Amino acid sequence: MLPPFTEETARLKVQLAEDAWNSKDPARVALAYAEDSEWRNRDVFLDGRDEIVGFLTGKWERELGYRLLKELWAYTGDRIAVRFEYEYHDTEGQWFRAYGNENWEFDERGLMRRRYAGINELPITADERRVAV
Template sequence: MTDVRPPLPPFTEESAREKVQLAEDAWNTRDPEKVSLAYTVDSEWRNRDVFVHGRDEIVAFLTEKWRRELDYRLRKELWAYTDRRIAVRFEYEFHDAEGQWFRAYGNENWEFDDDGLMRERFASINDLAILPEDRRVAPLD
């Protein structure tokens, strides 16, 4: 049985925006298993300088990420789209175990299969240390 994750390609502006919002909502759960289900079983990622292959590695990567990046909160914005590709820009904020807050800025390029699962995700990300009072992304709690 094949997993299907609407909206499906080919994307319109409306369906691309919906796909971006669904991704933002899923990542903000900080649930690696849930997030991994939006990707093909053999999905390919580049996240900064880390290369991830398949759902099992996605779960392991996200588990470790959210163990280090505490109170993580993400915002994504549609940048561009084609029939089966979406580009987003994003920012997220988190703090480390010592209480230092960071804002990460970046861009992602996504490619989807016919069932709406992401088969490729390439992310370029830069971090900036910030003061707690400079946070822009509202906390979830």
């Protein structure tokens, strides 16, 4: 899907991103990003696919049982805004739920050139989980 986005193509782009992230395959996820993509993820700033792969590899080594939901918030031209939540547990079995927003900007090839994510997280019990596994 190439910009400019329609509601249909924006929703599909969001679903493809959700599917890729839920694969927990850093190399697969990184293919959606431009070679020189810029990221802000919480307080971490990344440049390029290699850094993205390294970041995601470490993330999914720590965040076990990871499951993500993404929802289209808004779109225009070459940009998409997404609301998301995900759950995971650490090596000690403590569960967490994270909420946030992402702002995406795409190049003319449909690759994401910028991703800015603001994320808040809280501990939950296993009984409070609501993101289907």
